[in-house]
Amino acid sequence: MTATPSDVLRGTLDLLILKTLTLEPMHGWGISQRIQQFSRGAFDVNQGSLYPALQRLEQKGWIESAWRTTENNRRAKYYSLTGAGKRAVGQETASWRRYVSSVELILEVK
């Protein structure tokens, strides 16, 4: 590790959550672990903002939640993508890419 993990950029958290949930339904802790894992430790999800973000996504109708039992026989709230959520992942990813490439262009300017 070359640097301390940075906070997930505000606004990208939603996209990361959605992307993570395309794999399988997951509970909140699982999502935070996955994001950390995928970014090879570069991102540390501020767990305090994770749950409000989940609520926000649920209100948008992109994800839904249900209490289920984990493999260790504990109750946890699992989140999964809805149809609208699946479509949103595509759109959000595309718009993120556009954004990144635009920023790139600007940074390339000498």
Next chain:
Amino acid sequence: MGAIRGAMVRLRALLHRRATDHDLDDEIRFHIELETEKNVRLGFTPEEARRRALVSFGGVQRTREAHRDVRGARWVGEAFGDARYALRTLRKTPALAVAAILTLALGIGANTAIFSAVNAVILRPLPFTDPGRLVMLWEENPDKGWHEGVVAPANALDWREQVHAFEDLTMYNGSNGRVTLTGVGAGEPVVAVDTRVTGNFFSVLGVRAQLGRVLRDEETWGGDQRVVVLSDHLWRERFGADSGIVGRTIQVEGADFQVVGVAPPSFAFPDESVDLWLPTRWSMEDRNQVWFRRAHWPRAVARLRPGVSLDRANAELQTVVRRLQQQYPETNTRMGAGMTPLHEFLVGDTRLPLLVLLSAVSLLLLIACANVGNLLLVQAAGREREAALRLALGAGRGRLVRQALAESLVLSALGGAAGLALGWWGTRILAALQPAGMLPVRDVSVSWNVLGYVLLITTASGLLFGIAPALWSGRRAPVEVLNEGGRSGSEGRRMRRWGDTLVVAEVALALLLTVGAGLLARSFAELRNVDPGFDASGTLTASISLPGIRYDTEEKMTSFFDRLLERARALPGVRDAALVSQLPLTGTEWTSDFAIAGRGADGSGTEVLHRELAPGYFQTMHVPLLSGRDFTTDDRADTPPVIVINDVLAKRFFRGQDPIGQKLAFDKVPDSSSVWRTIVGVVGSEHQVEMAAEPRIEIFSPVTQDPRSAMTVVLRTDSDPASLGPSLRRLVKEMDPTLAIGSMKTMIAVRAESLARQRFLTTLLTVFAAIGVALALIGVYGVMAQLARRRSREMGIRIALGASAPRIERMVVGHALRLVAIAVVVGTGVALVTTRALGALLYHVAPVDPITFVVVPLLLGLTAAVATWVPARQAGRSDPAVVLRGE
């Protein structure tokens, strides 16, 4: 889809705040447990593992708050907080709160009551099956002056068969009758209101009996059983709601009728007063008689086939009407017909008065809102420092505005609740005071529609009067306010402009309201001053109808009324007594064709009113005999027929001739069978139908030559006419114990009843205007006093700097007067445009009546000027020393 699901999530989270919070807690706990376990696996001690888990979570409470924010729960929580805070603030200023709530309650209460009436009459559908398909059919004839009139049965029956757009058509008597019921329990004979209807009446309207059955079509056409359907209220009041009533026999006018059913409680058609429905009894032969097409008396209602438009039905009707005109020229020449949706027809002339009243109470509510708005504004200004301090300490401006709005909404909610109570009580008063038949009494009540309306106007008023103070509280920069160092500086310009606007608005609104009330009051005074053509004072009237079954010959009827008149004249206190077939000003009219001997047929087909009298009517009613003579006891059935005419007829048809000795017949085209009647007298003209209608041409015949089974006795006395009641009742009972007196009223009461609608409307409007003016004056005084007080410091400084007190006073008073002048000009201008809507309600008064438009603005302007003057003068009297030291 996503959006809907999202909204559900949001709603659930709002409605189950606790559960959602609880859910989140569980979720967080689970999260921390897993994180702790992970840390333990990494080799930390359990305590350290848990500590690290909590640290990395970054504050449970903050997460909770953030979560609530996302859900909007914070907003809800704050709204509750605002409401609680508002209530606390209001409790701190109880006088202000009570004044504001009462003012609002007055405005909202008046609106509730009037809107209930509007709802019951105009908005609510008729209580029939699929009422949208019902139409009122009417006939009109420009020659006879008939407009949307009753129909001839033969014509209506032809429409029923030939207009395919009609599913069916029913007829009922255009005016209710009165019948005497006997055999009703063991009680006295009862006079009941009956309506004759065709047997298909209930089925066309789509109404079922609550007990037994309704009438059947064949009961009109030659059924030999006499049957009757009772109204719910007659059944309850006279038969104790006896469920065994069906099949029983009662006597109607002495004849046996079988009760076949009881109508449902909601059914009151043609009007509230109907006690029983009897089938008309017509035969197929009647249809071919000329009178069946000439005489017009029933109303006709048709039900359109499903999906048929009004236009199409009307087009079909017109085809049939034209065919009938050609087929029956004698009766149907120029006889048109048309249709109006039933509801619209029934609402008819009640719509305009109700809408006028609704406008009036809306103006009232606006004035109330202006007053409350001003109260709150004054309060907000007084709390300026508090607001500034909170802003300085970091409160959001939006938050302050919201809090002020919450206060006004809490106020309006309290006012609305009080207003609803007041309005509920108001609907009782309306129902009790209303002139007969104006509102469907049983249905004027506070219903869901009304509640919705009250909620709407309550919220709207809260926002209306709350918005200015709310914006005010968030507006001024804290530095500016706090720098004033405990003294309120020279009055903010905005505040003053707002006060000025309120003054102008209130006075202008009150003016508008008062002009409307003034116009109606003037019109009502004009109506009351109309000379009806008779002297109503000192007379008592009582209607008596003889049952046909025992008084089955003209001799029996004549002899009874002769004896009655003779004995009535002998009653102590009676100076004159008379009999007449129809009292004036009771709204009903009997008309006939007529022709004058020796002249060609009157092509225009003018109709003449006719009434039947016993000798002495003109003398009793103080109707002047202009020439010739009254009837005498010598005018009998076997003497030559005679008539008396009124002077309108004499002037129109006998200009420059002596009508006495001329002859008339009640036929349009006289033939050998015509009965010629000789004119023996000319009398002054009464207003026959209503005060607002000019006297029409009229013919009187002696009742001996034209016997009637129902007559009205008129007694004149020098003392109180009502005191004759008991002896007249005793007399009738003595002569025939089975007779009941239909209605007993003084002629003064009859005249008052004929003006009841106008009186009702005028009274209500005057009351509303009075309340409006009072509120406006209080408001204006309040605004001016407040402005004056807040300017007193400025005045003090001016005086200290050498301005003379009178000059200051002139300045302030001048400003106030300018405001009133502007308001008067604005209010009068708006009134000039809007009072046109009142036109149809005014009698002999133009909507831009100069008297009203001078007197009202002048009086109101003067009063408003005084209300502004008093506080303004006080400002001018400010003592600089006191004022400058005072703060």
